[in-house]
Amino acid sequence: MALKSFTALGLILTLLVSCEKKNEINDPDSLVPKTVVEDPGLPSIEANGAKLHAQAFGPQDSTLVICIHGGPGDNYQYLLNTISLANEGYRMVYYDQVGAGLSERKPKSYYTSFGANGINNIFYDELKAVIGHYKTHPDQKVILLTQSWGSILATGYAGKYPAEIDGLILAEPGGFKWDDVITYVKASRSFNLWSELLNDATFFDQFITGKETEHAILDYKALLLSSRNDIVGDFGSIIGTNKQYYPNVRDGAVISAAAYEIADKYKPDFSEGIENFNKKILFLYSEKNKAYPDSWAQKIASPLPNKQIVKINGVGHSGMFDQLNTWNNITQPLLINYLNSIR
Amino acid sequence: MKPLIITIIALGLLQTVKGQTINWKTIDSSKHIVTAGFEWDYSLSFSAGYGYKLNTKLPIVLSLNFTKASGENLLDDFKTKIGGQIVLLNQPTLKGVITLNGIYRRFENDLVRLQNIGSELKGTFGYYKPKWLVACEVGFDKAILTHFKHSDTYKKDIYQNVKDGWYEPATGGNFSYGLQTGYSFKKSDITLNFGKVITQDFKTTPLIPFYLRLGYNYKFR
Structure with a gap:
């Protein structure tokens, strides 16, 4: 009798669902939104063998x-408040790194096939190509405005090509030496075992x-995973008046996993050569990121030769850019002062 | 920088487990089994269940199980199972058991609410004595049909054209394999299950690729 009831219940449920x-x-x-490969109407460039x-x-x-x-594996949408610097006369360039945001996806094996040269071939060569694409004359100055992993990448690039960069704005790089990156990642993800936050990340x-080739599914999962992190003080962005440019956001799960795998295997030091970069560096960190106390900011900034360290109050890891009030009232004036100082 | 390394380290072991572990050697005189469990089942969870033993030649137990994930929100994430276990190999001490469950589960965070209808098939083979048991287990958990309902936040800040509704083909599937053991006394069993989880492509794993369950059964007529 019980078996018949179970079977009937299953059939009813199946019928209800199959009608929709x-x-x-x-x-x-x-x-998730389409990438530039699937939607040719999106703005794109060809750089380093990929459509970005x-x-x-x-x-x-x-x-x-x-x-x-x-x-x-993130995307540039949360940096779009900085478009207002275009009104100050700057040429603002935004790009989603390969495999991230709305840029072209590649299989994981493409990235890992570079071996120890992975960081160089994937990210430095790509940045070099992006700069080359937008540079209109040899004397045109190039400033890197960066956040988190972007700041790690930019520091590595400036150390490798110090003469090509005229200014460096870094915002909360987790670390430059791989051990420091790991320490920061652990601190920023040490969720309480009983918390809703951990549950939301795993359940x-x-x-x-x-599968490794199903980018839309993996990117969707990555987006759910990274949507909220109370430890680093990111509670969601308010894009404000700039939002109309990009309402579509997508993470890149495969490039994230591949880059992490490459770095974990070869343990790069992204501060290598930065002592040769003699231009002024603006180093920002936030008040609300619990994984980034004053002592960590001082430690991470220590290899940078000519720096100004500024703590941005009232926001977390991304808030200095994606919180419109903070951008308008604190970060933007600071950046304009910095940019004026290196003109 | 997404992987939750610290979480993995903190948890050490753990993950999904599949309903009730029964000492089939001690169940002959019982009709009802009430169970409770504390487990890592894709998150730190608590479970409760009930089993009813049918009066059949081959031992069969029909079961109902409810698992609630921890977290501040009371009933946003949970799983219910309804199904049964049948002992197909019924030697005095060696037993082979097939478990089949239908699953309804729910997940909700700031961006989406998921409701899933799935199934679970598990095979267990082991050595059963009146006081203890040890067995190996292999299972497959299939998320057959999932309903997605995205929040206004997702539609406003992430992707305005996201499609809500039922999704197919099957949105997920995970294999698990591990061991179960237990100690029986009077009308009670204390059981322990642990093992690994791997996704159906055999190449990737869930964020925490382990399972662990500490369970208690009370049996009565």
């Missing part, structure tokens, strides 16, 4: 400010799984 139109989990735009989601604002021949997002693994 269903979506395809593998569709490229069901859960990218755009620029402001006078073409003026000082280039290349904005470099975090992750690896959905039984609902959605994706």
Whole structure:
């Protein structure tokens, strides 16, 4: 009798569900927006063998400010408040790194095949190509405006090509030496075992799984995973008046995993050569990031030769850029002063 | 920088487990089994269940199980299972058991609410004595149909054209394999299950690729 009841209940449920139109989990735009490969209407450039989601604002021949997002695997949308610097006469350039944001996806094996040269071939060569794409004359100055992983990447690049960069704005790089990066990642993700935050990060693994080639599914999962982190003080962004440029956000799960795997294997020191970079560096960190106390900011900034360290109050890891009030009233004036000082 | 390394280190072991572990050697005189568990089942969770033993030649137990994930929100994340276990190999001490469950589960965070209908198939083979048991277990948990309902935050700040509704084909699937052991006394069993979880492509794993369950059964007529 009980068996018959169970079977009947199962059949009823199946019938109810099968009557409704269903979506395809593998569709490229069901859960996450299309990339530049799937949607040619998006602004893009070709750089370093990939189609990158990218755009620029402001006078073409003026000082280039290349904005470099975090992750690896994040996207530039949260940096878009800085577009207002275009009104100050700067050429603001935004690009999603390969495999991230709305840029082209590559298989994991593509990244890992570079071995020890992975960071160089994937990220430094890409940045070099982006700068080359937007640079209109040899004397055009290049400033890197960066956050988190973007700041780690930029420091490595400036150490490798010190003569090519005229200014460096770093915001909360987790660390430059790999051990420091690991320490920061652990501190920023040490969720309470009983917390909703940990539960939100792990429980959905039984609902959605994706193969290494199923980027839309993996990116969606990455987005759910990174949507909120109370430890670093990011509670969601208010993009404000700049939001109309990009309402579509996507993370890159495969590039994130691949970059992490490469770095964990070869343990790069991203501060290598930075002692040769003699221009002024602006180093920002936030008050609300519990994993980034004053002592950590001092430690991480220590290899930087000519720096100004500023703590941004009232916000967390990304808030100095993605919180419009903080951007308008604190970060932007600070950056304008800095940019004026290196003109 | 996304991986939750610290979490993995902190948890050490752990993850999904599949309902009730029964000492089949001690169940002959019982009809009802009440169970409780504390576990890592894709998150730190508590479970409670009930089993009813049918009067059949091959031992069969029908079961109902509820698992609630920890966290500040009371009922946003949970899992219910309804199904049964049948002992197909029923030697005096060696036993082979098949478990089949239908699953309804729910997940919610700031961005989305997921409701899933799934199934779980598990095989267990082991050595059962009146006072103890040890067995190996292999299971497959399939998330067959999932309903997505995204929050206004997702639609406003992340992706305005996201499609809500039922999704197919199956949105997920995880294999698990491990060991179960238990100690029986009077009308009670204390059981322990632990093992690993791997996704259905055999290449990737859940964020925490382990499971652990400490369980208690009380059996009565």
